[in-house]
Amino acid sequence: MLGSSLTRINAMVLRHLFVLRRSWLRILEIVYWPTMQLFLWGFITLFFLKHSTWLAQAAGVLISAVLLWDVLFRSNLGVTLPFIEEMWARNLASLFITPLRPIELVLSLAILSFIRTTISVTPAALIALPLFQVWVFDVGFGLIAFFLNLLFMGWCIGLTVAAIVLRFGLAAESLCWLGVFLLAPISCIYYPITTLPEWLQAIAVALPAAHVFEGMRYVLFDGVFRWDLFVRATTLNGIYMVLSTVFFLRMFHVARVKGLLLQQGE
Amino acid sequence: MALLEYATPTVQAKGLVKKYGKILAVNDISFTISKGETIGLLGGNGAGKTTTIAMLLGLLLPTAGQIKIFGEDIEKGRNRVLSKMNFSSPYVDFPKRLSVVENLNVYARLYGLENVTAVINRVAQNMELEEFLQRPTGSLSAGQMTRVSLAKALLNDPELLLLDEPTASLDPDTGDTVRSHIENWKTEKGATILLASHNMNEVERLCSKVMVMAKGQIIDKGSPSELVDRYGRSSLEEVFLDIVRQEKINREN
Numbered sequence: 001m002l003g004s005s006l007t008r009i010n011a012m013v014l015r016h017l018f019v020l021r022r023s024w025l026r027i028l029e030i031v032y033w034p035t036m037q038l039f040l041w042g043f044i045t046l047f048f049l050k051h052s053t054w055l056a057q058a059a060g061v062l063i064s065a066v067l068l069w070d071v072l073f074r075s076n077l078g079v080t081l082p083f084i085e086e087m088w089a090r091n092l093a094s095l096f097i098t099p100l101r102p103i104e105l106v107l108s109l110a111i112l113s114f115i116r117t118t119i120s121v122t123p124a125a126l127i128a129l130p131l132f133q134v135w136v137f138d139v140g141f142g143l144i145a146f147f148l149n150l151l152f153m154g155w156c157i158g159l160t161v162a163a164i165v166l167r168f169g170l171a172a173e174s175l176c177w178l179g180v181f182l183l184a185p186i187s188c189i190y191y192p193i194t195t196l197p198e199w200l201q202a203i204a205v206a207l208p209a210a211h212v213f214e215g216m217r218y219v220l221f222d223g224v225f226r227w228d229l230f231v232r233a234t235t236l237n238g239i240y241m242v243l244s245t246v247f248f249l250r251m252f253h254v255a256r257v258k259g260l261l262l263q264q265g266e
Numbered sequence: 267m268a269l270l271e272y273a274t275p276t277v278q279a280k281g282l283v284k285k286y287g288k289i290l291a292v293n294d295i296s297f298t299i300s301k302g303e304t305i306g307l308l309g310g311n312g313a314g315k316t317t318t319i320a321m322l323l324g325l326l327l328p329t330a331g332q333i334k335i336f337g338e339d340i341e342k343g344r345n346r347v348l349s350k351m352n353f354s355s356p357y358v359d360f361p362k363r364l365s366v367v368e369n370l371n372v373y374a375r376l377y378g379l380e381n382v383t384a385v386i387n388r389v390a391q392n393m394e395l396e397e398f399l400q401r402p403t404g405s406l407s408a409g410q411m412t413r414v415s416l417a418k419a420l421l422n423d424p425e426l427l428l429l430d431e432p433t434a435s436l437d438p439d440t441g442d443t444v445r446s447h448i449e450n451w452k453t454e455k456g457a458t459i460l461l462a463s464h465n466m467n468e469v470e471r472l473c474s475k476v477m478v479m480a481k482g483q484i485i486d487k488g489s490p491s492e493l494v495d496r497y498g499r500s501s502l503e504e505v506f507l508d509i510v511r512q513e514k515i516n517r518e519n
Contacts, residue, residue: 004378011375015361018368090359094418097323098376099349256327259286262320 008100012108016082017115030116034070034124041066042132060134061220062190065213067125067136068146069189072209073180074120075154076161078113080176083162087170093261102252106245109162110155117151142219146212149233153208156240157183163244163251166260188213208233208240274337276301276426276458277322282331284317284482291317293482294331301425304452304459306469306490309479310510315462318479319428322460323353335426349377354419355430356412362404366395366414369403370421377422389417392447408435416444420451429461433468445471466503476502480513 020026045062086092095105128134137143161179165172186200187209193201204210211233218226255261277299284292292314299305307315320326322333324340324347333340335347360369367386374382390396393413398406403414412435419427432448433441445468452459463469469476470490478486478493486493486509490502497505 007378008376011372014375015364015368015372018364018372019361022363085361089361091361093325094358094360094373095376096325097348097351097353098373099345099378100376101345253327256325259317259320259326261325262316 004099005101005104008098008104009108009111012095012100012105013111013115016085016112019085027119030074030120031123034067034074034120035127037066037070038063038124038128039131042128042134045132045134060128060132060136060138061217063128063132063134064136064139064216064220065189067121067128068150068212068216069184069187070121070124071117071147072150072154072157072187074117075113075151076158076180077154077176078116079109079155079158080161080165081116082109082112083158084165084170084173084176087165087173096261102249103245106159106248109158113155113158114151117154139216139219140225142215142225145225145230146216149208149212149230149237152237152241153212154180156237156244159244159248163248166248166255167251169260169263183207183209186210192217205232206236208236211236274301275299275334276303276336277460278332278334278337279318279322280332280334282318282321282333283329284314284321284326285329290482292321292328295479295482295484296331297477297484297487299458299460301458302456303475304461304473306473306476307460307462307479308464308466308469308476308506308509310513313479313513314482315479316430317482319353319430319460319462322428323351324348349422350424351426351428352419352422352424353428353430354412354415354432356408356415356432356434357430358415360403360411360414360418362402364403365400366390366403366406367399369414370399370418373418374421379422385421389420392420392451393417394443409437409440412436413440413444416447423455424457425455426458426460429459429463431463431465432461433463433465441465441468448472464506466501466506470502478506478509480509485509 041062086095125136128136139146157180161175164175186196186204187207188196188204193204193210193214196204211229215226215229215233218224218229275298277297280296282292282295283290295318307318309315317326321328322335324344336350338347340347364372370386370389371382374385379385390399393416395413395417398410403411406414412433416432433444436444448459449472451457459472461469461472473490475489476487476493477484488496493505494500494502497508499505499508
């Protein structure tokens with residue numbers, strides 16, 4: 001039972017790796033944006049080091065933030081892009097007349113997201129050392145904790161967006177890119193939560209990302225890993241993971257009632 | 267055990283209804299298909315054939331009624347049931363950037379098959395696809411795509427095969443070859459087939475029984491020769507035209 005489930009998940013991962021293998025342009029696109037972001041924020045950092053005492057205390061804070069933000073953004077895209085690709089290819093009906101279960105599709109999307117995010121962020125993280133003397137791996141265990149929490153949050157956003165696209169069709173596909181940016185200002189990527197007005201702080205603390213970026217700043221400025229922030233982010237992610245999976249499965253049920261699996265494509 | 271297997275119909279549909287808002291796509295149909303039968307599903311456009319097939323495949327939930335396949339409720343035993351059936355239609359696409367062999371590879375794994383390469387080679391040989399295996403699926407002609415779709419449908423040696431216009435867009439020669447493959451495969455495996463088609467020659471050649479649908483209902487059934495006699499016509503094509511034109515007149519009135 002578990003064996004056949006893993007075989008089907010593997011088949012879905014393989015399906016998208018075949019696409020990547022065939023197109024170097026796609027791999028280039030995955031790597032391109034984080035690298036460009038790194039250059040941009042790297043030079044901004046060099047400039048502010050001379051003009052900001054705050055930034056001078058921890059030179060890597062902006063670069064680490066931009067790389068971690070990209071983990072969240074890429075992890076979200078890692079779920080939504082393979083999903084809408086199935087819709088563009090009008091392939092969902094063919095997939096769901098096989099024994100593939102919706103939850104197995106969800107798990108395969110999560111694995112694909114991990115692969116795409118790793119491909120995406122690793123080159124930028126590596127070239128930050130020779131170019132800007134920032135070695136993000138200095139963050140140590142915290143880096144894994146931050147990476148995983150942002151990866152999970154990206155999955156939650158991606159799964160929610162995929163469910164909306166399944167329900168409302170490809171007219172909603174731009175949410176794949178826009179959805180995560182809606183949360184960017186209150187994720188407090190580049191500034192402390194206290195920068196926000198009080199009413200927005202109340203919303204921000206409900207986001208795992210806000211705790212992750214706050215935690216990152218504690219590590220870089222004070223050399224302290226704040227377990228309380230880690231626990232808060234992880235607990236929130238656990239809750240959102242359950243909610244987004246239930247929402248996706250519910251929308252899948254609605255799609256079967258309304259015949260939406262048969263009407264995909266442009 | 268073997269007797270029991272034959273006694274249980276492969277498909278049992280009871281009181282099937284599908285409504286989209288106020289539109290009644292399928293209106294209380296019931297039918298059974300026994301093991302080894304090939305049943306034709308006829309009807310004009312919008313008669314309810316595709317909706318019926320989609321419900322049998324589990325892609326669409328009926329508003330009312332029950333479907334049992336291999337004696338099992340399709341909702342409760344979806345995973346077991348779907349692993350023993352398959353579907354082909356020229357109107358279902360494949361990822362176009364993947365090569366034919368990559369697409370077949372993915373589907374073979376989704377059905378949990380072992381010896382994937384050997385299985386792909388077998389179906390490719392049967393459907394005369396060997397020379398196209400490495401080509402991107404999007405570069406194939408409509409006829410070649412239809413053969414890929416059929417190859418995919420035969421990957422898991424299904425006990426129940428649902429076919430929607432399996433030879434549409436094939437030239438007469440290739441269409442005939444494909445029909446022969448389906449016939450040979452069916453004889454060899456003793457499989458059950460439900461065939462929706464507008465090609466009456468195909469239906470007469472392959473099907474032992476026919477169900478005729480109009481306005482979401484099954485309005486007649488019988489063997490092709492019984493229907494021809496009942497309507498006092500010389501071919502199933504003429505029977506089909508009678509039914510579709512009568513339905514059009516009824517709709518206009």
